[in-house]
Amino acid sequence: MRAAARPLAAVFLGALLAAASAARAGGVAVTVGSVLATDGGQPEFDPRLVAMKPQFDSLFRYSSYRLMKQERRVLDWGQGASFDIPGGRYLVIAPKELRDSKVSMQVMLLEGGRPLVDTSVALRDHGVLLVGGPKQLEGVLIVAIGADTE
Amino acid sequence: MAIAARAGMTCREVEKLLDLFLDGELEARTMRTVALHVTRCEPCEALLQGLERLQDVVGDTIGDAVAEVDFARFWPSIAAEVDGVQRSWRGLGGRVRALARTPLVIAAAMAAALVVSAIALWREMPAIPPPPTVVNNQVRIDTLTSDAPAVALLSESATNTTVIWISEEGRGR
Ligand SMILES: [Zn+2]
Numbered sequence: 001m002r003a004a005a006r007p008l009a010a011v012f013l014g015a016l017l018a019a020a021s022a023a024r025a026g027g028v029a030v031t032v033g034s035v036l037a038t039d040g041g042q043p044e045f046d047p048r049l050v051a052m053k054p055q056f057d058s059l060f061r062y063s064s065y066r067l068m069k070q071e072r073r074v075l076d077w078g079q080g081a082s083f084d085i086p087g088g089r090y091l092v093i094a095p096k097e098l099r100d101s102k103v104s105m106q107v108m109l110l111e112g113g114r115p116l117v118d119t120s121v122a123l124r125d126h127g128v129l130l131v132g133g134p135k136q137l138e139g140v141l142i143v144a145i146g147a148d149t150e
Numbered sequence: 151m152a153i154a155a156r157a158g159m160t161c162r163e164v165e166k167l168l169d170l171f172l173d174g175e176l177e178a179r180t181m182r183t184v185a186l187h188v189t190r191c192e193p194c195e196a197l198l199q200g201l202e203r204l205q206d207v208v209g210d211t212i213g214d215a216v217a218e219v220d221f222a223r224f225w226p227s228i229a230a231e232v233d234g235v236q237r238s239w240r241g242l243g244g245r246v247r248a249l250a251r252t253p254l255v256i257a258a259a260m261a262a263a264l265v266v267s268a269i270a271l272w273r274e275m276p277a278i279p280p281p282p283t284v285v286n287n288q289v290r291i292d293t294l295t296s297d298a299p300a301v302a303l304l305s306e307s308a309t310n311t312t313v314i315w316i317s318e319e320g321r322g323r
Pocket of ligand 1: 161162164191
């Protein structure tokens with residue numbers, strides 16, 4: 001298992017590099033990370049989320065954070081994409097335009113045929129928006145949505 | 151026909167769109183309609199999961215790889231400069247998806263993917279700089295609706311990070 005990790009890491013890198021390049025070509029690279037936040041037990045912070053630790057620490061009071069899934073895709077303006085979120089949920093993201101260094105997009109989190117969130121936002125380029133709260137296993141889900149145009 | 155404008159869809163209409171749905175090639179409103187249908191229709195959800203499983207053959211291995219990558223490098227921003235390799239990967243990605251019906255073909259495509267990205271790794275590993283430490287996650291919320299019992303907006307001052315927090319309290323689970 002360990003031995004296979006290196007080339008697989010390469011696959012991941014390759015996908016990310018592809019995303020960055022396509023974003024430069026006029027679209028927007030959208031990253032969606034699903035984080036499981038739990039309380040009780042040993043405090044634990046997923047090292048893959050270290051860039052967001054200050055924000056998590058100041059916003060939430062959970063003892064553990066683990067990245068369950070993350071996906072990065074390059075979307076054209078006006079094109080919608082669906083991201084699979086743990087717990088049978090879907091996140092639909094449709095970027096609209098880039099204006100004043102802000103990415104306007106429609107963000108919908110759907111569960112059981114109903115929108116938990118249906119919002120129109122303008123997020124700073126390279127910024128991250130968090131959507132949290134849905135129950136997941138023993139904790140809650142926090143979905144981080146990032147947008148990069150270059 | 152303006153499929154996009156229709157509020158609901160039949161299972162047959164949805165089935166025809168599932169491939170495009172997974173590939174993110176539907177117009178936003180159609181995307182939403184399909185997603186809403188799928189989350190409340192078991193047969194369509196099963197069908198979608200079947201299609202997803204094929205993509206997961208690729209996706210899962212990538213997911214495993216996340217464990218080996220320092221996430222901090224990629225978020226909030228990515229800097230990379232390898233156009234040739236990137237183009238190969240993009241082309242390959244499309245083919246993996248198009249041919250994903252046959253397990254054998256997936257295996258072949260995966261093998262090719264490994265070769266291509268091994269090159270990417272070799273060229274890119276030493277060059278990726280750490281992300282900038284100044285982060286600004288400022289967001290403007292123009293509209294927000296929800297079917298959840300309660301929604302709150304939280305904000306953190308140092309990086310302006312905003313959280314849309316959904317409360318499921320009172321839903322009687
Ligand atoms: Zn159906």
